[in-house]
Amino acid sequence: MLQNNFNISIMKIEDLENIKDTLEIDFDDFWNYNIFKSELENPNSIYFVAKEDNEIVGFIGLLIVFEEADITNIVVKKSFRGKRYF
DSSP states (O other): OOOTTEEEEEOOHHHHHHHGGGIIIIIOTTOOHHHHHHHHHOTTEEEEEEEETTEEEEEEEEEEETTEEEEEEEEEOGGGTTSOOO
16 A cells, blocks of 8 residues: 555665665665666666655666667665565
8 A cells, every 4th residue: 555655756866875774684686876877877767756754665766768668677775675666
């Protein structure tokens, strides 16, 4: 069930900076700062961030090629998994 203060927006570098110190612990060990930063800087990628009460609880990545978009990943913060956010 979604909470009242839940929103989704385009991810910005500031969002990455906010989770920088806990990225590998709170999400998955695949995600390190440098990999994620390069993804955000890729003109063919777009990421959306899900926040509850301004806390980042997940993100989703899309790879855009010509007129198509492929979902590359959906990641939920470990403490929010199983709560049906995505």
